[in-house]
Amino acid sequence: MSNKRRLHPAAIFFNFVKTVREAIFFIVIGFITFKDESYIYFILVLSALLLLFITLSVLSWYRFTYQVVDDELRIEYGIIIRKQRYISKNRIHSIDLTAGVVHRIFKLVKVQIETAGSGMSAEASLKAVRLQEGERLRSELKMLQQIDAQEEEVEKQAPKESISMRRLFIAGTTSGSVGVILAIAAFGFSEIEQFIPDDFYNQTFEWVIGLGIAIIIVLVVVILLVLWLFGIAGTMIKYGNFTITKNDDELFITRGLLEKKQLTIPLKRIQAIGIQESVIRQPLGYATVYAEVAGGSLDQGEDFSTVLFPIMKKDEIAEFLEKFLPSYLSDHNNLEPLPKRARKFYIFRSIILFLALVVGVFIFFPQFSWIPGVLLIGSFYLGLLRHQDGGFLTENDRLTIRYRTMSKHTMIMFHKRIQSYEKKQYTLQKVQQLATMNISIIGKLGVGKHFKLKDLDEDHVNQLADWYSYRK
Structure with a gap:
């Protein structure tokens, strides 16, 4: 006592x-x-x-x-x-x-x-x-x-991985946080705008307009550059001195330059391991490894997913998992792809919004119709990528699925961690013998975390249902 x-x-x-x-x-x-x-x-x-x-x-x-x-x-x-x-x-x-x-x-x-x-x-x-x-x-x-001297020696030999400053800088430059900072800045400006005197506001607006298009473009570029530097600084402050260590049945994560955090993750609470490849990082061959952990709280200021390593080369992930989480080492490069007949559904869902936007802008503002046109081309390509990247793989009691929103995600989980399995099929899918698979696990705060893979071959969805229900 x-x-x-x-x-x-x-x-x-x-x-x-x-x-x-x-x-x-x-x-x-x-x-x-x-x-x-x-x-x-x-x-x-x-x-x-x-x-x-x-x-x-x-x-x-x-x-x-x-x-x-x-x-x-x-x-x-x-x-x-x-x-x-x-x-x-x-x-x-x-x-x-x-x-x-x-x-x-x-x-x-x-x-x-x-x-x-x-x-x-x-x-x-x-x-x-x-x-x-x-x-x-x-x-x-x-x-x-x-612990005695012998146990200290064992602790020193525990698996450990740290991030270099070079990798941390790359993580900052490819974090894509400019959009988030812009949104926060826009919200902040909308809140304090009422405190700005009208005369000062109008004079500033007229001064900016009087600068000319070239100067305004330069100012926008400078502002974006400053925000990009803020994003780099934020990432380096958040993940500075990042170290992950495995000790028995727990992972210990230490990170932070200004605010130092020491996080403990019991292995038994890990529900799934994810690999995220953002649009910026994927062409460079980098990815982020994270974990979906059951329970916990938001007091730590963490996201709903726990980052196990901020950035690493994609070909280093297998070695990382073998060192810290060997049971999650999956052959995720040989997934069962989506059927070719599903491609049109992915493209349609991706372009429908921008297609309507093109029509509206062309009718009312024809001089600006090229803007949604460019977005339409980009969304068409995104639909192709979403179809191309989708897939799944079962290995005994382990399931790997891959999907893309904007970033490509690969999720690895065990059968015992899956809380529910659902098959969905609407009329057009039924005609094409396709179906959607939806699985759920326990996430942070104890709420459900859902993963959906659309337009799989119907036979594959039924096979996965049998796998989940232990039916032969």
Whole structure:
């Protein structure tokens, strides 16, 4: 049994920031409402609120305690209503350590504990503890004993892979994050536009128009270049110092330059392994390896899929899987392709929207009809690629499927991980003896993750149904 412990006093700061962030919407609304009249009252109310937030943050820190008793972690918290939470060691799936900029300044970490019942948030979160305390707590909760010299030598020989700065730079340059940044920037501008004085806005607009087409094109190119550099920086900050290590029945991932994250992935929670080849990376021969992991939460700021390695050459993937996940080593280069008669369906679904757009623009704005025309050609080619890349392969109790949206995805999963199998067939497919296969697995937050392969040969869909149902 350990004594009751409190978090590091820096947790007061994190509590305060969280409270302000949750109230920022109402603070902004109040500022907009009272910015012209009764401004002094707004300042007084805001000062009182900040004082209240600070008081609540201090009390929350003081009333929060934790201790390990026998085989469980006990947490007590609550300012007015006292709450107790008991988490058994046997229920703990992963314990992750995260260190943001403030954490690293004071040599602190955030400890996040996840169980099978974790939803949108972690089962327990210790916002600020000393690094040594976080590591001690993780070892104690995972029932790890002190290792001797021989075990240390075994640990050193554990499979390990790191990413080089050159590969990290390539990952940033091919991340395709410019579109995401543009969308965020457009949303941000739409929100702050109301605060820009009309005179300043109109003068700026007239100045831009007066620059001429050539200057505007140069400005657009410069802006896109800056956004591209931001995308590179974001990728390198997120995946800097990326290292994956396999230890017994778990994978440990460490990454991040500003915010250092240590993620634990139990092998038994991996539902499928994916290989993603984006439109930009595929011609260069690069791909991303990721995992669909059951359970977990969104507290870590992770995507719904967990990246096992940000970028690697496609011909290196087999060696990577053999080292870390040998049971997922699949012959995904020899998949059963889609039938040729399915090609017209893929092309039609890909071009139908742009075909309607071409007609509309040609009628109302004929001078701009070349724009959707170019998009129509691109969508036609995308339809060909989607048909060409689709396929599947069964190897005993393992299934591999490949499909393309914009990026090409190859998914490898085991029979026991598939939660449901569904066959769909509409009238035109039935005439062509085609059908659609839809399979589901458990994904993050415990929700379903679905994979669909359209216009397979009907016999192949029936064979897969027999394979899933153990029918002969």
